[in-house]
Every structure is written in structure tokens, then in C-alpha cells.
Amino acid sequence: MTNTTPPSSPGRAAVWKLIKPFWASEQKWKAFGLLFAIIALNLGMVYINVRLNSWNRDMYDVLQAHNYPQFKSLLWQFSGLAFVFIVVAIYSVYLTQALQIRWRYWMTERYMDRWLAHRAYYRIEQGQQGRLSDNPDQRIAEDLRALTSDTLSLVLGFISSSVTLLSFVHILWLVSGPASFSALGQAWSIPGYMVWFAVAYAAVGSAVVWWIGQPLVGLNFNQERFEANFRFGLIRVREHSEAVALYRGEAQERAQLTARLDDIRGNWWDIMRVTKKLNIAVNFYGQFAVIFPMLVSAPRYFSGAISLGVLMQISNAFGQVQDALSWFINAFTTLASWKASINRLAGFNADVERAQGMARTIEVERHTGSALTIEGLQLSLPDGGVVLRGMDARLESGEHVLVSGPSGCGKSTLIRAIADVWPYGRGRIGLPADAAVMFLPQRSYLPIGTLRAALSYPAAEGSFDDATIARYLALCRLPQLVGRLDQAANWSHALSPGEQQRLAFVRVFLNRPALVFLDEASSAMDGETEEVLYAALPRELPGVTVVSIAHRETLARFHSLRWRFVPMGEGEGCRVEVAAL
Template structure:
């Protein structure tokens, strides 16, 4: 049985999520955003971005024209000038047509840029996650790891990063241009405000500008003060949602085992507990959002009437016309909306910051896994033997697992590893296969010798049976006649006519069939070094012996290092490596050591 299984990432939440929710620095944010814009895609990306900005500037220009049109229309209505009214309607139709065309292509180009950025980022993160076996190492349950649910971070958080970043940046640019375009209009049409106070006469030029700045500053400060906790709550909500989804996937993947154990009640308890996390955090978000909406809606609604209240005295005194009053109201609304960018974008900012924090943690963990000190060196050499020098294994927390091992496995030799469950047998061949990083020592593998590892539970990709049989080689790498021959050898002839059938084969085949299918892969891919980690434990004894006997016949000179508990398999091996408890004098918790015993033929 495979020892020391790695815990699922989602099962252990990150420590102190409140702290992690605020950890991304400006430098980390820049490291996440910058690479795409200086990559091989930069020319297309910048061309799209500048085109979108140009279209947004065009929309602002049309809004400025509509502001003047708005003034003229109300003046025409006030004077009942019908010919001028018809002319203004034609003018509006032209502006509206151009505005609609610009709006359509602005969204279209933004979506094109978004998918380019997301695709580039996703492929880059997939490369980093899969390189140096980082996907395996960050699953080892190290203390302080951040990357719960890496699937969500690659799929959803990268999507949020690209879409929200573009929305926020383009929104900020549009608001800035709108502000500078309308603030001079508001300054010129609002005129001065004169009043007396403290025995002095005061004149405030462009007084509406100062009113709108003060109004937006107070509103933005209030929204920030109320909404600060939303970043942490959004961070936790994403984590809880991913944990719940992961639990559902686990039930689906292990449906047969759950059904046989009658474990529905326990699964429901665990899933409900994760759903309760979602509900509690969502209620916190709801309560905070309610307070935020009170502030935002009062702020937005009062902004509609505020400019008219302030301008009304000048209008009723006859200082300005109805058209100018409406122009002031529209210009005030445009400036107020531009200054309220922070308020309008606050929810998006909170979600964006939560995604940034999660990606920053994931990026740091991937880099840490890739840069992890390789204290167990697995290196190629010019010889034909597998060599082990001073190899010691430990648990991730540093506790000793296996004492120092020195060994040599000659080409074509078959080694049987045996010992009690949990002693470190599987970990030993993981280390020799260069996937276990905890411990130190050297392992030498023959240069250019293909290596293959068969775990107890075989991995079967979803797709055609031909693809599952060929894995890790690409589908179509082997002729059907060869596949059919080895299916017969591994007693799977009943699958020969299903090579093009696509299915979830890990659910469609029994454990014994899955292990026999893995042996078909061995014969097709023809490794020179083969690690078997109880790879036949689910087979009947007769089939198991047939396949072990076929290995040297079908793969002449293959080196086999296998773990098995059935003593009947010993006759297919030359040497036994037996795990025994370390001597008492080697210290408390000294783990196990390996005894080497020849197997009589």
C-alpha cells in the first residue's frame, strides 16, 4: 500500500487568512501585471489597449458635444424655436449613431485584449505550476503554504485579474479624461458665488467646481471607511467556494467507495460544514454591502438634485437661462461621476485585490517549490546501473523516515522492496524517481534511460481509451495492432474494440482492470527502468504472475524496482530490500533501515 499520501490542498485552509488577504505589495502586483505587456505579445496588446483608449476618448468627446447640445435644446424649448428644434434632433441622431458604434467596438476590443491576456497568463502559470514538479511539491502539506485550490487560482483568479484590471484601468483613464474635459465647462458656466460673512464680502470663482470636489471627497472617504473589510471577506469567500466545490468533486471522483462505505451521511456533514462557511461569510458580506449601498445610493441620489439646488438662486434671479442651468447640472454630474471613480469601482477593487492576493500567494509558492533546495540529488551518469549513495529520507517536518542507504542495481536486475505498511517503501522509490524532496543523498540513473513509475492507483486521463493506453505518450503514438496485442497479453481483450470510445475510464474500469491497463502502457512505452509501487495489488494472483513473467520477455534488459506484499512474486526478483526498524542505539524515532537479501532462484 502507498505510504504517506499527500493531503489534498483544499483540506487545510491557509493560516491566518485575514493576514494573507492583505499581503500583496505594490511590487508583487506589478510582477503579476507587467510580464504580458513586455512579452512577445506586447505589440498586439499595446495596439489593442491604445485603440480602446482612443475609442474611450471619442466617447468622452461625444459627451462634451452632448453637453452643449443639452444646453441648446433646453434653450430652444424655452424659446419654442421649432426649426432649430428639428436641426438639433438631426444633430443628436448623428452623435448617437457614432456613440453607439464606438461603444460596440470599445467592448469588442476590450474582450479581445482580455482573452489574449488571460490566455497568455494561464499558459505561463500552467508552465510554472507543472515545471520542476511544483504541482506535487506544494501539495505536501508544508506549514505556512498559501496555495489552497490552485485550480481556482489558475482558472478563476487569473480571469478576474485580467478582466478587472482592464476595467479598472480603462475606467480610471476615462474618468480622468472626463474630469479634465468637463471641469473647465463647469468652471466657466457656474460663474462666481458672492456672499457676505463676518463683515466681509466673499467671492468664490467657479464655485460649483469646489462644491463637487468637496462632495466627492466626503463620499469617497465615507465609502472607503465603510468598505475596508470587503477585501478580506472577498478573499475568504473565494476560498470557501473553492473548498466546497473541491468537496463535491471528491465525492464524484470516489463515488463507488463512498457508496460501498455507505458514507453519504459523513460526506453530507462535511459538505454542509463547508457550505456553512460560505453562508456565514456571505452574511458578513451582505451586512457590509448593505451599509455600503446606503452610503453609495444616498451619495448618488443626492448628486442628482444637488447642482440644481446650488444653481437655483442664479436661475430664478435671471442670471442664467434654463439651458445653462441644465448644462451646469449635466457638467456637475459628469465631474461628480469622474471624481466618484473610487466609489463606483469599490466593489470591483475589493474583488480585484482579493484575486491579486491569492495569485501573489500562489506565485510565491510555485517559485518556492521550484527553488526548493534539492538535498536529494538525482543525476544521470554514463553507466548502466542505478546507484544509491548515502540516501536518507525524512518526513516533511524533518522527522527521520529511512536511515542511510547505499545500493547498486545493475541493468536488468529486479529488486523487491518489502516491509510493514507505513515504513517508507513507497517514499524510497519516489525519491529514486525524483519526486520526493525531503532527505539527502545521491541517486544515479543511467543517462538516456527512459524511466516509468506505476503507482498503486493508476492515473487515467478522461478521453479515448487509446489516449489512456498511450499515456504519457501522445494519442496515436502506437499502432492499433500493437495495442491489441498487449491488451490480450494483459487480459483486456474485451476492450480492443473500444479504442475510440471516450469516457472517464477511472470510473468505467475496475481497480484490477486499471492496473492491467497500466501494464499495457509499460509494454507500449518500453522503459529501461521501471518502478512498481504495488502496481498489481488489485489483480488476481495468476494474472499478476503472468504480467511479472512477461516483463523480462517483452522488455529485455529492463531494470525493475517494485513493492509487493505477495510472497509469490519474490521468484520474479533477484534481490530483496527489506525495511526493518532502526536499532535502539540510533536514537528515538530513528525510522527504518534497509537490509539487502539475495533471493534464491
């Protein structure tokens, strides 16, 4: 059962543990190069804004003095500053997006590797108590994206705001001068009064923003679609974790998920190019559509205390200081999203580490013999309840055993233990060293893609020639699919359960394992088709060892042994009786 209690906020060490790996990886020099370039561009924009602040003062003083030659000179100066600012602003955003996708792509690949390694994706889903995370697919798809983009946004925004504040608060304090007035029969003077107005303005604006709140901007439609495709692929691994684990299909899942991730990266680069074009228009508009809070400083201008140029300089500096002071509120929603992502990723990391570090109390080993051996096997549930007690068995090469017994006695759990995906219990299981093994669960797993890839799974698409595939499709009574090998579809929806199970038998014949484990793998078939496929196993795969879980007694004639699960009593689990057929 998933723990619904939110985990405690991770400390600084845990936050650094999430952020550090990319910056210490093989990508660190490119990453730091991009980061320093972005910081330099942002500082450059602050410097240009300081120059433009002085330019505003000079320009309006020139206009007030009707100095036409100096006016033309200042126009050329502004054109140069504005052009440099536009170029710097465009490439600041462009390089930030480039760093975001590099960081996200690197971290997503590592998180996918950790999730798929040691079948952690399967063990996390096995009802462990005290789980810290849910929806691992969302952690990988959404929270890593939020972590990388929000961290860069917050860090760069804080640096830029801090430098802007330090640069302009001094200017504003000096040029605004004191505000003098009489009240309550006394003369009052407020030094650097515009600084205090900027603080008050930011405080009022912060209160309004805090009250109303600001929603995040939605992603581009295509990016949402690719993100959803990637997330859906991850969800399918989680939903079909047992089948993937039994098929040993981690490599194929990894390849499909990487392909979807490549779609995200390619579409993101398209977004970057479009964003660069949009920023050209936005920054041109921003430079020439200038609005400043002149009302507060107008009385000193009309009294003759300051010139028009100083008035404009004060207004510009006021806007810069007020914007810098508003950084926390402007970044509030981003900070909230960032903190939630940190909490969820910390929980996900803890679950993966727990799954990978889970003690192996059931030893599954390869040996030099040709038999499947089981010694002192006890199977338990995650809560400690016993399912199977003291099983000892030996299955020689070429033997076929039928596993039968009441539901809930641990028959499928035995198959999971042999597959080394069930960690609860104790004992030893030995498999022939060079024998290929294949597990067929009741619910067959069909990856989305071409029918050829679904038939080849877990082998790579193209591993088998068309003639061989057509022969086994006909044998498994699926001749209608021969002409659809290159058709891509969601085959788990396109085929009936019985057709999906027959397709799984085609995989067995194509991959030619030495040991086959069938966990009610023919339960959705009609009796005649089921008998045809069981009869074909020893004929098509000479010497194959078969372990079958089935409830139909008509299959007993295709087996030489029976492992019967017999309940021992309430809470005592089951024992296994071995008999010849």
C-alpha cells in the same frame, strides 16, 4: 500543512512584478496598440460628452426662442455626435475585451509552464511548512482572470473619470454661477454652487453604496462551464501530482490544459460578439433616455437668472461631475477583488519559486553503465525526520528485486527519490543513460479522454496501433475494452481499481521501458491475474529491470533479489538488507 494566515499585502514592486511581464513580452506592441486605442476611444467619448453638453444648452435656447431653422441644424449635429458616440462606445468595450483575453491567455500559459516545470505542482503539495497559497488551480484559473480584467477596468475607469471631472467641473462652475440667499439676517452667496451640490450628492451616494454594497455580475453560463472544466483539469493535476510526476506526463497534461484554455478563449470571443450587439441597444437607449437632477437648479431658471439652455447644460454637467466623483465607490468591489487576486498570486509566485529553487540534496544522475546504483542514500521527511539511513545497492540490467518491509519505512519514498521527485535527504542515485524508465504507483492515473489516450499515456494518443493495443488488453485480461478505444470518459470512475491497475500494465507493455518500478501496482488485483502479469514482464520485455514493492509473498518467485526494510528503533528510521531469492 497549508499556512492559513493571510500573507501581508505586497508592495508596489510586487504588484508591478505581476503586471509587467505581459507588457514587456513579445506581445507588447499589440498590447500597447490596443491600450492606446482604448484610451483614445475613452477620451473621445469624454470629448463627445463635452460637445453634447454645449449642444444641450443651444438646443433648449433654440426651443425657447422658437428658432425652427436652427432647431433643424442642431438635430443634424446631434445625429452625427450620437452616431460617433455609439460607434466609439461599442468598439471601446470590444477592444477592451480583446485586450483582456490576450493578456489573460498569455499569462495563463506562462503560469501553467512555471507550475508544471521542475515538478513544482508536485512539490508544492508535499506538505511544505509556510506555504503562502492554496488551490494553485484557482490561482491560475480565477485570479489571473480577475487580475487582467480588474486591472484594465480600474485603470481605464480612473483615466476616464479623471478626464471627465477635469472637463466638466470647470463647465459646471462657470455656468451654474453663484447661489445667493438670506439667512440669519445676512446675505449669503455660494460661488459655483452646483459643484458643491455634485460633491454632496456623490458623498451621499457613496455612503449609501458603501452601506448596501454591490455584488459582482455573474458570468455567462457557458463561460462558467468552460471555466469549471479548465479548473477541474488543473485540480486533477494537483490531486494526481505524484502519478503525473512518476509517469513524466507533463507534456500530455500541458496539451489537455491548453485545449480547455482554447475553449475558454473561443467562448469569450462569442461573448464579445454578443456584448457588441447588446451595447448597440444599450447605448442607443442611453442617448435618448436622459435624466438629469434639475430640481436644484430650477429656482434660478424660474427666477429668470438663467435660460432654459443653460439649465440643461448645468444638469448635464452636474451628472457628469457627480459620476466622476463616484469612481472610487463604483469601483470599490472591483478594487477589493483586485487586491485579493494580487495577494493570492503573490503567494502563488513565492511558492513556485521556492519549489523550483529547492536545493537538490539527492543527486539523481544518468551514467554510462547498465546498472541502477544507490550510494549513501538517506531519506527524510519534510520536517527533517529520518525515514531511511545509509542505503547502498546495485541492481544489474535484467534483475528483479522485491522491496518488502513494514508500512511507513520509506519503501514508496525510495521510489519517489529514484524518480527524482522527492527532494528531502541526501545521497546519489545512478540510472543507465539510455534506459527508458516507467513508474507505476498504486493509484493509477487515467487522463480524461478516449480510452486510446488513457492506454498510451504518457505517450501521445495514436502512438500505438490497434492490433498491439488489443493484444496487450487481452494479455492483461481486459478484452472487453478492445471495442471502446475511441470512447471518451472519465476512466478513473468508469473502471474498478483492479481494472485501472491492469490498464497501467498495458501501458508498460506498450511503452516498453528498460526499468520498471511497481509501487504496489497490483495490490487491487486478484492473485492469479497478478501472477500472470508478473510472469509476462520478462517474456514481453526481455532484459527489463524490475523494482517491485509488494506485500504478497507469492510474488517472491518472480524476483531474484529482495530489499528488506528493517526498522532501527524509535526515530531512527530504517535500514535495508539485501538478500538473494
